[in-house]
Amino acid sequence: MSTAPGPNGGAPMVAEVRSLSRPLSDVTDLDPLVARVHGARFVCIGEASHGTSEYYQWRALLSRRLIEEHGFSWIGVEGDWPDCWRINQWVKGEADQHLDAVGVLSRFERWPTWMWANREVADFLTWLHAYNLARPGPARVGFYGLDVYSLWDSLWEVMGWLEANSPDALPTALRAWQCFVPFGEDPHLYARSTRLVPTGCEPEVVRLLVEVRRRARETLGDEEMLDVVQNAEVAANAEHYYRTMVRGDRQSWNVRDHHMVDTIGRLARHGGPGSKGLVWEHNTHVGDARATDMAREGLVNVGQLLRERHPADSVALVGLTSHRGTVVAAAAWGDPESVLAVPEGRAGSLEALLHDSLGDPAVIVFPDDRSGPWLSSWMGHRAIGVVYHPDREARGVGNYVPTRIGARYDALIWLERTTALQPLHHEGRPTEPELETEPTGF
Incomplete structure (x- = not known):
């Protein structure tokens, strides 16, 4: 030494x-x-x-x-x-x-x-x-x-829960889903489209979030409620994240980290006082x-x-x-x-x-x-x-x-x-992944 x-x-x-x-x-x-x-x-x-x-x-x-x-x-x-x-x-x-x-x-x-x-x-x-x-x-x-990327996966989870538990709320979910349908499951294609229509699907996913929060608190036990509400929160914040990111706005980093900290807060409340x-x-x-x-x-x-x-x-x-x-x-x-x-x-x-x-x-x-x-x-x-x-x-x-x-x-x-960690499997052919904003120097 x-x-x-x-x-x-x-x-x-x-x-x-x-x-x-x-x-x-x-x-x-x-x-x-x-x-x-x-x-x-x-x-x-x-x-x-x-x-x-x-x-x-x-x-x-x-x-x-x-x-x-x-x-x-x-x-x-x-x-x-x-x-x-x-x-x-x-x-x-x-x-x-x-x-x-x-x-x-x-x-x-x-x-x-x-x-x-x-x-x-x-x-x-x-x-x-x-x-x-x-x-x-x-x-x-x-x-x-804690992350915010799973826009489509979280929307699917919310749709499945509403279909099974609150079918009368499906019209609200379908309006949100149909707003995204033209973009397949490509968040980048959706995000690029919002350059012309700045709000994109934001109103639809916000209405979905409000509806899911209300329905979940009416019908669910604590652990299941955490899952469905969090998926709705992800859908709303992911839409905001991608819409911000595609404009080259570094504030997408802040959208992501605020989402993660808000999720930490929900986990702490879910765990109960002193958890x-x-x-x-x-x-x-x-x-x-x-x-x-x-x-x-x-x-x-x-x-x-x-x-x-x-x-x-x-x-x-x-x-x-x-x-x-x-x-x-x-x-x-x-x-x-x-x-x-x-x-x-x-x-x-x-x-x-x-x-x-x-x-x-x-x-x-x-x-x-x-x-x-x-x-x-x-x-x-x-x-x-x-x-x-x-x-x-x-x-x-x-x-x-x-x-x-x-x-x-x-x-x-x-x-x-x-030393390098040990992946369980190798990545397949190159695809377009969920893009991430990076801090200076990273």
Whole structure:
């Protein structure tokens, strides 16, 4: 391990990093982090990429401890509600019990499937399924999707529920459906059409949402009501998202993150007073946007909005990052995935500083006073998306988000070398996926 400050931070900065860090080699080394976050109602656990095995593994280990030892009762992830609802039903022992975790995850079809259909997630869900089945039904831990992309899938779910439960409300649903029919199931074709008719199908889906809310509260039990109302919320917000996105308006990012935080609020209310939840998302959603250059663009994110909506001690934000290794990503949206090399952290970056200061994996819990030379400084912090070009990063182009680390997170898990996660299946031929707005530098 290097002892000289070098080009990636002066001696005071290195000293602060070392004073806050504890070695990380097994699950018991998470003790300081568990002690710091277990009292929060919302613990958000990030990742510097969607394709790194160790991020998923350590996030799962931390989550297991918080579930087993401190009663966390639900997990919200950066995934679609209908897909994750099927997982939720399976892990609670309520559906598809003839399948194993791999069989349930094989149903993920939306690109990039490797985000959730991977061996690391399957291992965690296998554990969660067994954990739940040993507990009474009301005490079982849920697994829910927070994202906004599933416009057509969610509309289908709402239509099916209305047909079975409130057939007299079908005309309202059919008006919403028929508005989208000319576009097949292509959200991009629909979104492009709204350039000429700015409101598009918005009035129809809003009326559908109002109707479903009313009918659901009249006729459903709590868990089923959560599903149908959430699908209606997704339909309304997805319509807004795509309509905003196609105009090149970066505010589509805000539409998406507001939707995710509103969903977190519904999950918390569904869990009842005092329920505690875990949020699994990319660092760019978890880490407070006000401590990055996203703020200059007028962008917000999940971590920021949770901190703004809830007392400070009820929200804990945990980032994960590493120095080098391999990752699963694609060369372009919709392309098949590849295992790509992740170069060493750029000189002057957070990753380079932690490598030079520590040299081994560590858990870093931030104190209340974050005015020290490292926690208060701005540094580049690597963020790898589902599309990644390591050659550009090696040339100093992109992938680093200017960050004030002490304000962005409450703790950090640092890993020296990481490896690509293990997809359960490979992507098929290139398709046009659900497009995503990306923050600066990501």
